[in-house]
Amino acid sequence: MTTVAESPSAVAVHRPLVLRRPTATTGAWSWFTTVDHKKIGIMYGALALVFFLIGGIEALLIRVQLFQPNGTVLTAGQYNQLFTMHGTTMVFLVGMPMAVAFGNYFVPLMIGARDVAFPRLNAFGFWVVAAGGVFLYSSFFLGGAPDGGWFGYTPLTSTPIDAGFLPGRGPDFWAVGIIMLGIGSTTSAINFIATILNLRAPGMTLMRMPVFVWMMLVVAFLTLFAMPIITVALIMVFTDRNFDTTFFLATKGGDPLLYQHLFWLFGHPEVYILILPGMGIVSETLPVFSRKPLFGYAVVVFSGIAIGFLGWGVWAHHMFATGLGPVAIAAFGLSTMLIAIPTGVKIFNWLGTVWKGSVRLTTAMLFSLGFIAMFTLGGLSGVLHSIVPSDTQQTDTYFVVAHFHYVLVGGLIFAVFGGMYYWLPKVFGRMLDERLGKVNFWTFLIGFNLTFFPMHLLGLYGMPRRTYRYDSGLGWDGMNQIVSVGAFIIALSTLLFVVNVIVSIGLKRGAVAGNDPWDGRTLEWSISSPPPEYNFAEVPEVESRDDFWHRKYTEDDHGHLLPLPSGGAETAATQHSAAAHETGGHGIHMPSPSIYPLVLALGLLPIGYAAVFKSWVPLIIGVVVLAFGMYAWGIEPATDES
Amino acid sequence: MSTVEQSAEVGGSTSTPVPSHDGGGGAHGHDPHATATGVTNTKLAMWLFLSSDCLFFGAFIAAYLLYRGRPGQVGPSPSDLFDIPFTSATSFILLMSSLTMVLALAAIQRGDHRRVRIWLLATALLGATFIGGQVFEFTEFTREGLTVSESVFGSTFYLLTGFHGAHVTIGIIWLLSLWGLSNAGRLEQGDSERVEIAGLYWHFVDVVWIVIFTVIYLVPQPGS
Numbered sequence: 001m002t003t004v005a006e007s008p009s010a011v012a013v014h015r016p017l018v019l020r021r022p023t024a025t026t027g028a029w030s031w032f033t034t035v036d037h038k039k040i041g042i043m044y045g046a047l048a049l050v051f052f053l054i055g056g057i058e059a060l061l062i063r064v065q066l067f068q069p070n071g072t073v074l075t076a077g078q079y080n081q082l083f084t085m086h087g088t089t090m091v092f093l094v095g096m097p098m099a100v101a102f103g104n105y106f107v108p109l110m111i112g113a114r115d116v117a118f119p120r121l122n123a124f125g126f127w128v129v130a131a132g133g134v135f136l137y138s139s140f141f142l143g144g145a146p147d148g149g150w151f152g153y154t155p156l157t158s159t160p161i162d163a164g165f166l167p168g169r170g171p172d173f174w175a176v177g178i179i180m181l182g183i184g185s186t187t188s189a190i191n192f193i194a195t196i197l198n199l200r201a202p203g204m205t206l207m208r209m210p211v212f213v214w215m216m217l218v219v220a221f222l223t224l225f226a227m228p229i230i231t232v233a234l235i236m237v238f239t240d241r242n243f244d245t246t247f248f249l250a251t252k253g254g255d256p257l258l259y260q261h262l263f264w265l266f267g268h269p270e271v272y273i274l275i276l277p278g279m280g281i282v283s284e285t286l287p288v289f290s291r292k293p294l295f296g297y298a299v300v301v302f303s304g305i306a307i308g309f310l311g312w313g314v315w316a317h318h319m320f321a322t323g324l325g326p327v328a329i330a331a332f333g334l335s336t337m338l339i340a341i342p343t344g345v346k347i348f349n350w351l352g353t354v355w356k357g358s359v360r361l362t363t364a365m366l367f368s369l370g371f372i373a374m375f376t377l378g379g380l381s382g383v384l385h386s387i388v389p390s391d392t393q394q395t396d397t398y399f400v401v402a403h404f405h406y407v408l409v410g411g412l413i414f415a416v417f418g419g420m421y422y423w424l425p426k427v428f429g430r431m432l433d434e435r436l437g438k439v440n441f442w443t444f445l446i447g448f449n450l451t452f453f454p455m456h457l458l459g460l461y462g463m464p465r466r467t468y469r470y471d472s473g474l475g476w477d478g479m480n481q482i483v484s485v486g487a488f489i490i491a492l493s494t495l496l497f498v499v500n501v502i503v504s505i506g507l508k509r510g511a512v513a514g515n516d517p518w519d520g521r522t523l524e525w526s527i528s529s530p531p532p533e534y535n536f537a538e539v540p541e542v543e544s545r546d547d548f549w550h551r552k553y554t555e556d557d558h559g560h561l562l563p564l565p566s567g568g569a570e571t572a573a574t575q576h577s578a579a580a581h582e583t584g585g586h587g588i589h590m591p592s593p594s595i596y597p598l599v600l601a602l603g604l605l606p607i608g609y610a611a612v613f614k615s616w617v618p619l620i621i622g623v624v625v626l627a628f629g630m631y632a633w634g635i636e637p638a639t640d641e642s
Numbered sequence: 643m644s645t646v647e648q649s650a651e652v653g654g655s656t657s658t659p660v661p662s663h664d665g666g667g668g669a670h671g672h673d674p675h676a677t678a679t680g681v682t683n684t685k686l687a688m689w690l691f692l693s694s695d696c697l698f699f700g701a702f703i704a705a706y707l708l709y710r711g712r713p714g715q716v717g718p719s720p721s722d723l724f725d726i727p728f729t730s731a732t733s734f735i736l737l738m739s740s741l742t743m744v745l746a747l748a749a750i751q752r753g754d755h756r757r758v759r760i761w762l763l764a765t766a767l768l769g770a771t772f773i774g775g776q777v778f779e780f781t782e783f784t785r786e787g788l789t790v791s792e793s794v795f796g797s798t799f800y801l802l803t804g805f806h807g808a809h810v811t812i813g814i815i816w817l818l819s820l821w822g823l824s825n826a827g828r829l830e831q832g833d834s835e836r837v838e839i840a841g842l843y844w845h846f847v848d849v850v851w852i853v854i855f856t857v858i859y860l861v862p863q864p865g866s
Binding site: 634 | 677678679681682683686687690691693694695697698700701702705708709712713714715716790791792793794795796797798801819
């Protein structure tokens with residue numbers, strides 16, 4: 001480690017090699033150089049929200065096309081691009097970054113840390129994901145977007161471009177873009193694990209951690225082990241397309257099924273990467289709005305870990321129709337049934353939490369309850385897929401589309417909305433409007449079910465996925481119209497949310513949140529809203545699970561809550577602000593801003609284009625920028641002492 | 643890539659023990675066990691990265707094993723190409739570089755900067771010798787007709803060993819960078835963790851080679 005503090009001359013030696021150190025912590029430029037986990041969390045959230053709107057527009061175009069039989073709005077090629085990009089966007093640019101957004105902002109606050117373990121690596125992860133998003137979407141203007149489906153099955157995607165299977169460079173953009181996004185999510189996974197394991201406040205033992213933190217830890221491990229597998233699969237697709245390797249070329253002994261194994265060995269853990277953060281969010285909101293501790297904390301935690309392990313043993317249930325043979329099919333059918341157990345256990349834990357609680361039906365609570373109901377429906381149709389004959393019938397129909405939208409929208413997105421209403425007051429210091437919020441919830445719930453419930457029936461009636469039009473007279477017409485209307489209700493509801501954010505937070509019409517608007521249980525509610533840059537003026541000493549709650553309340557002999565006179569929210573808040581005032585935050589050294597995370601991410605971008613267009617110039621530019629960024633990063637001290 | 647985060651002390655002016663927020667706690671005289679696990683952030687991060695990299699090589703090795711000895715492949719077969727004594731020699735050289743790596747770490751922990759530089763350079767040179775052997779081997783095999791597009795053997799062989807070679811090359815650049823830092827007098831005894839982290843990576847790459855060498859060169863091909 002460069003011992004900056006000990007030898008001031010060393011600082012002078014460093015200077016010539018690095019760009020001038022950015023110092024601004026406010027203003028537009030500060031967002032490009034920030035290493036503050038809270039600002040990076042906000043940027044992740046904004047990015048995910050923007051891509052949620054883009055992916056939503058793609059979905060609406062699909063539904064306009066399918067509103068009636070023999071739709072003419074889109075060509076087959078356009079339709080392929082739209083459903084491919086819709087799936088890719090929602091998984092890699094909405095679901096994963098949204099979870100990372102919540103994790104970035106709240107994991108350090110919930111464990112009593114001042115930042116993450118690697119602040120600059122954190123910024124790098126964000127910029128890579130942003131660059132990957134720009135890269136993927138630039139394909140629309142550079143000869144056509146990816147059009148081989150979000151899972152890009154071979155040999156369709158791996159056949160060289162001149163064979164004419166898929167026109168354009170879409171699959172190249174897709175392979176390279178997802179590898180880039182994988183770099184971003186791997187770095188953020190490493191960061192989460194190091195932060196959660198290493199930076200917990202004194203007394204914050206693992207079994208005192210909020211469940212959301214636990215779930216982010218499991219997700220980080222899943223990401224860490226799943227991303228390299230998809231990276232290898234994508235490298236093979238890319239080299240098959242561009243360098244005539246034969247990984248998936250049957251005439252040279254290659255096996256296209258290998259791709260499916262690799263993809264789903266990543267893809268099924270990926271499902272849990274997407275849903276576990278949502279489970280973590282509702283495990284925070286349900287206790288707060290029921291004024292009860294989470295029912296069976298340890299069981300919820302261990303169920304999450306069990307899902308993390310079992311998630312690696314179920315991938316082939318995505319491939320039951322490929323002829324794996326009876327033994328493999330039976331084994332994967334059983335393991336798929338098995339994973340429903342820890343998932344089901346959690347649902348009972350959440351119900352047990354709400355049971356006999358003093359429930360407050362805030363918008364956040366409504367979305368959390370909606371999560372339980374909708375996710376249960378999605379889980380039930382999932383169990384159907386473990387029954388192989390049933391799955392073989394449903395494969396590649398709209399039944400599957402219905403299933404995973406119930407899990408991912410009914411699960412993740414409901415939890416995300418709940419988390420937004422719950423936590424945005426902490427992030428921006430203003431409450432979101434509850435009346436608008438409730439309209440947001442009910443329209444979303446109605447729109448969601450109108451959109452996705454009829455898809456079950458459409459699937460059972462035999463409507464295949466990924467077809468850009470269908471004939472009339474198959475009994476699908478009416479339900480497709482309902483689905484399309486439902487999709488627009490979802491869009492309207494999402495717009496209501498955006499309006500709510502703009503009015504309540506942007507225009508500052510929302511009520512001032514204060515430190516602890518929900519009578520919360522976890523440490524983030526013990527500090528001001530928005531939190532100071534250094535989070536905690538004094539690092540908290542944690543004595544129990546739901547530590548902040550126990551600072552506020554005790555129980556009498558009959559189990560009734562009694563507010564503690566001295567440890568109440570206001571007092572704790574005053575103490576904190578007093579301590580912060582004393583030092584003015586000046587005594588706390590936070591990591592200094594840095595430009596190099598952005599430089600490194602920008603170096604990856606031309607390399608991506610070089611790979612797609614097989615051009616040397618951008619490759620050299622990218623490598624030079626990358627090398628410069630790495631060395632400058634390595635030499636730059638993380639904290640400027642001056 | 644030197645993802646070695648440098649010291650970032652987020653210590654407060656309070657008396658509360660703060661989890662040290664840096665890579666190598668020792669530099670600031672903190673208790674190295676200041677992190678909740680006792681492992682420094684940087685070392686933990688390197689272990690995590692390596693665990694992830696295991697899956698990267700694992701997927702390529704799985705593909706190699708799946709395609710091993712597939713019937714109907716044209717072009718030269720492994721038994722036509724492999725020169726086991728030659729590859730054993732370069733493998734031995736690579737494994738010896740782990741020894742010099744350990745000596746480099748021991749040297750910096752003692753503060754013997756001259757030997758640090760010698761052993762870092764020796765490790766890099768041994769690694770470069772291995773890469774030289776790989777380049778020779780690739781050239782030779784290509785001349786004998788094995789290309790990436792010839793058969794699944796060619797594709798899996800070149801990509802698996804090629805990505806391993808790329809890992810070794812990155813390791814060499816890393817070692818030379820540390821050597822340069824040491825020459826500039828900026829690799830202090832207190833920075834020994836930087837060498838240790840590079841060493842973790844280097845040993846990992848060696849261990850992966852043991853697996854690859856065994857799987858590709860030593861285990862006989864079915865039907866050959």
